[in-house]
Amino acid sequence: MASIRDVAKRAHVGATTVSRYLNDNGYVSDETRIKIEKAIKELNYTPNELARHLFRKRTGIVAVLVPDVSHPFFGEFVKHVESKLYENGYKTMICSTTKEKNSEIEYIDMLNRHIVDGIISGVHTLEVGAYLNVDKPIVALDRYFNEKIPVVGADHYHGGEMAANCLINCGCRNVLQFQGAKSVNSPSHERHIAFERIMKMNGATVCTVELEWNRFEEDYFQQVVQEIFRTNPEIDGVFGADLLAIAYMKEVIRHGKKVPQDVKIIAYDGTYVTDIVSPTITAIVQPIEELAAESVRLLMNRIADISNLEQRVVLDVKLVEGESTCVQK
Amino acid sequence: MASIRDVAKRAHVGATTVSRYLNDNGYVSDETRIKIEKAIKELNYTPNELARHLFRKRTGIVAVLVPDVSHPFFGEFVKHVESKLYENGYKTMICSTTKEKNSEIEYIDMLNRHIVDGIISGVHTLEVGAYLNVDKPIVALDRYFNEKIPVVGADHYHGGEMAANCLINCGCRNVLQFQGAKSVNSPSHERHIAFERIMKMNGATVCTVELEWNRFEEDYFQQVVQEIFRTNPEIDGVFGADLLAIAYMKEVIRHGKKVPQDVKIIAYDGTYVTDIVSPTITAIVQPIEELAAESVRLLMNRIADISNLEQRVVLDVKLVEGESTCVQK
Numbered sequence: 289m290a291s292i293r294d295v296a297k298r299a300h301v302g303a304t305t306v307s308r309y310l311n312d313n314g315y316v317s318d319e320t321r322i323k324i325e326k327a328i329k330e331l332n333y334t335p336n337e338l339a340r341h342l343f344r345k346r347t348g349i350v351a352v353l354v355p356d357v358s359h360p361f362f363g364e365f366v367k368h369v370e371s372k373l374y375e376n377g378y379k380t381m382i383c384s385t386t387k388e389k390n391s392e393i394e395y396i397d398m399l400n401r402h403i404v405d406g407i408i409s410g411v412h413t414l415e416v417g418a419y420l421n422v423d424k425p426i427v428a429l430d431r432y433f434n435e436k437i438p439v440v441g442a443d444h445y446h447g448g449e450m451a452a453n454c455l456i457n458c459g460c461r462n463v464l465q466f467q468g469a470k471s472v473n474s475p476s477h478e479r480h481i482a483f484e485r486i487m488k489m490n491g492a493t494v495c496t497v498e499l500e501w502n503r504f505e506e507d508y509f510q511q512v513v514q515e516i517f518r519t520n521p522e523i524d525g526v527f528g529a530d531l532l533a534i535a536y537m538k539e540v541i542r543h544g545k546k547v548p549q550d551v552k553i554i555a556y557d558g559t560y561v562t563d564i565v566s567p568t569i570t571a572i573v574q575p576i577e578e579l580a581a582e583s584v585r586l587l588m589n590r591i592a593d594i595s596n597l598e599q600r601v602v603l604d605v606k607l608v609e610g611e612s613t614c615v616q617k
Numbered sequence: 618m619a620s621i622r623d624v625a626k627r628a629h630v631g632a633t634t635v636s637r638y639l640n641d642n643g644y645v646s647d648e649t650r651i652k653i654e655k656a657i658k659e660l661n662y663t664p665n666e667l668a669r670h671l672f673r674k675r676t677g678i679v680a681v682l683v684p685d686v687s688h689p690f691f692g693e694f695v696k697h698v699e700s701k702l703y704e705n706g707y708k709t710m711i712c713s714t715t716k717e718k719n720s721e722i723e724y725i726d727m728l729n730r731h732i733v734d735g736i737i738s739g740v741h742t743l744e745v746g747a748y749l750n751v752d753k754p755i756v757a758l759d760r761y762f763n764e765k766i767p768v769v770g771a772d773h774y775h776g777g778e779m780a781a782n783c784l785i786n787c788g789c790r791n792v793l794q795f796q797g798a799k800s801v802n803s804p805s806h807e808r809h810i811a812f813e814r815i816m817k818m819n820g821a822t823v824c825t826v827e828l829e830w831n832r833f834e835e836d837y838f839q840q841v842v843q844e845i846f847r848t849n850p851e852i853d854g855v856f857g858a859d860l861l862a863i864a865y866m867k868e869v870i871r872h873g874k875k876v877p878q879d880v881k882i883i884a885y886d887g888t889y890v891t892d893i894v895s896p897t898i899t900a901i902v903q904p905i906e907e908l909a910a911e912s913v914r915l916l917m918n919r920i921a922d923i924s925n926l927e928q929r930v931v932l933d934v935k936l937v938e939g940e941s942t943c944v945q946k
Contacts, residue, residue, distance in 0.1 A: 358692035367687040382711040
């Protein structure tokens with residue numbers, strides 16, 4: 289395989305000139321440029337990417353950490369992050385963190401060891417300590433780690449308000465909401481605060497069910513939903529993440545009741561799964577593509593200049609009506 | 618930051634000895650080993666991973682190429698591949714190929730440039746030429762590229778037979794099957810050959826609808842399904858990939874007909890989406906976790922020894938009954 293020295297020899301220039309050309313740092317005359325390009329072509333020279341990255345102290349790789357890439361929300365988020373990173377000349381490394389408790393610590397370590405240039409973290413870790421004192425390019429999705437790590441997320445508070453108003457307008461009086469583990473310090477909890485506030489303001493009863501940490505399996509959702517349905521027959525409205533909302537609807541139908549006639553259901557996230565079921569589910573839709581775009585934008589800024597600290601990006605959500613709630617007047 | 622030379626100085630040994638220790642190639646006495654470890658600890662030395670990989674000519678990274686990571690089949694496949702690679706000490710780079718036609722060529726180029734050590738390719742590329750003459754560690758999921766690239770896949774032929782027998786046992790006489798683009802050279806087409814054969818053997822009529830290349834959007838599925846439903850009112854049985862089977866069921870229900878009473882539906886892949894809809898869908902279930910495990914196993918063998926050419930792994934599928942077909946006698 290041809291080396292940089294072979295290219296230099298063939299082009300009748302110095303190896304440092306070829307290096308300047310390859311790394312695009314420093315003056316190379318047009319005449320020399322043409323000679324180098326000709327030599328590269330003739331020798332079928334492939335620059336050793338590792339060596340070049342070593343030189344630049346960049347690897348061109350960003351790690352994306354999510355609890356589970358097969359979850360519809362995180363799958364779509366990863367897809368868009370990868371696409372945006374690609375546009376910025378970066379490759380995407382992926383890590384699902386449910387499989388291994390400490391793998392995210394390993395990725396932070398990889399940042400320190402120059403294997404990745406940055407991290408976009410959408411994990412639900414409880415060990416925030418690992419992120420403390422890390423002053424490297426990290427951006428968090430819906431997660432408060434420390435004041436040096438910017439947070440991108442949707443306007444969950446507004447989402448919770450909209451969900452509550454929707455159920456109130458449909459006449460619900462006894463509602464249930466599913467909430468993620470409260471031990472995770474996430475802005476996404478705000479939707480439950482807003483939901484409860486509006487509901488109580490309107491004299492409705494709210495039952496909040498907290499889910500176990502980092503569990504996304506359908507079996508678990510089914511088990512939770514069956515237990516709740518059995519012990520709370522008075523429930524006439526439900527608010528929960530897509531797969532939980534769907535699991536609850538299935539349970540309602542299984543008992544010969546009807547959605548939306550007997551129970552109204554509104555989902556949070558609004559991924560494609562809310563659209564494939566019958567009836568389709570009304571949802572507060574998160575702007576996943578924009579969340580991905582903003583996460584990448586903030587990370588690129590941090591990689592270019594670590595002192596760039598745009599702290600918080602909040603994107604709006606919208607209510608998309610399906611067939612699982614009444615038509616609003 | 619401490620360098621390898623700082624470690625050597627502090628340990629009173631030569632830099633090459635420290636290098637031997639770090640890369641585990643060559644004799645280092647126990648006494649020296651202890652001195653080096655003490656120096657590393659005292660100096661808080663972090664070896665530059667890039668430099669070490671450069672030395673070993675390995676990056677510890679494998680790229681996984683799929684059409685769309687947010688698709689339920691590919692999402693689950695990627696999740697398990699990542700988990701298995703992690704167990705083998707490898708990190709996973711991800712690339713969805715629907716976004717950019719030629720990005721997979723770029724990844725093959727990355728193999729040549731030593732950025733990744735191997736590729737697991739589940740893409741539906743039409744440009745197989747890019748894979749020709751590539752004698753590097755690549756493993757294909759359900760795809761024939763060339764005789765040097767091993768193929769992992771399910772026993773699709775058996776899957777097609779089981780699907781057909783299921784619909785025949787339910788009394789279907791006019792069935793429809795959705796098939797991926799035939800221009801893609803994939804063993805997965807075998808299921809349609811088997812399906813048609815069994816159906817015709819039993820005197821049933823089969824209509825095969827070929828889908829456009831590399832399109833996985835719900836809007837497209839809906840549009841296809843609406844057109845078919847309108848022009849083929851006699852259809853009493855449907856066989857298609859999960860999301861198409863679900864889209865068809867939705868269309869049936871939308872027209873006031875019933876599943877399974879009026880139309881029986883059987884899906885292929887059997888990911889979680891077939892379980893979240895009502896009625897749940899009978900499916901030929903692919904062993905996604907095993908497909909991932911075998912893909913990783915074959916790739917590890919190829920990375921260790923490029924002459925290792927286990928060519929073909931075929932894994933069995935199973936029929937899981939849902940509520941969308943009649944109960945079989």
